[in-house]
Amino acid sequence: MSSLHAVPGAGGAPRPPRSGSSTQVRVEAPGKVNLFLSVGAPAADGYHPLTTVFQAVRLIETVTARRQAADLHGAITLTLEEPYAGVPTNAANLAVRAATLLAQTTGVGDGVDLLLRKRVPAAGGMAGGSADAAAALLACNALWGTGLSQAELAGLAAELGADVPFPLVGATAVGHGRGDRLTPLMARGTYHWVFATSAQGLSTPAVFRRFDELVPGATAPADVPAALTAALRDGDPFSLADALHNDLQAAALDLRPQLADIIAAAESAGALRAIVSGSGPTIAALAPDPAAAMRVANALTASGLVAQALRVDAPVAGARVVG
């Protein structure tokens, strides 16, 4: 809870709630793909130092924060707009944890019901749960009138998880530390992705553990390659494809060997490159244009290897209030 002292009203007696005036606030936040992910040896706390390049993609989570009925005063609850396998609706949900952390930090006791509409695959390596948490922070900050700044929200986001700060800023950014220390990166143009999802998720800690077994001599993470920065600056998907890299790919393929078949199918259908997204198992295939993306998506769907093939463009903006 290192950022507590930075938040006004925290640390002493809870300050009285300063409620906002609306009855509900709707926020959208994007999922992500890692264009580059270099992993170092784990630190004493078990976390791995990273250099990563995030790109926010047009798979959008929507969180609507609604005032609680008076008889539920103070409770933080979550409702899924549609059933979604693998997403808890209790206190373990990252959006609930985010609202709870904001309430504890600011001393607000209003409670909230969070209505969640999911579009990012669960446990897929695309930070869908992190987007939900980022959206919940922004929505509750507006609903409750707690007035935390972007920097203060980013501090709370980093406490919730390494991937939570990025969906607050979106677009394209370099992540250092655990992936939570962000610097914006210039990117021109629009990139056309196909995301191949799997029916079964992969556990991020399990993938990092397998990385440690496969690469026992890992040192410090590498810098972002100049070729990748240049490709993004030029808006050139061909050069970007050559520069894509994920240190966790070998570990994810080791745990889920059939992902190699999806990569091969995407590339033979016209993807410039296909890689594991984050810790997987989603495969991210970069296409040169929308028509090629359509062909890749159709081929992956017909292959029977994937749960879904989602055509998505990127980059997109970070979390924002939409209603």
Ligand code: C5P
């Ligand atoms: O921070 P978050 O809860 O999203 O991380 C999930 C897990 O992924 C951690 O518990 C850790 O096992 C692993 N992780 C890591 N190094 C990072 C980020 C995540 O080892 N930089």
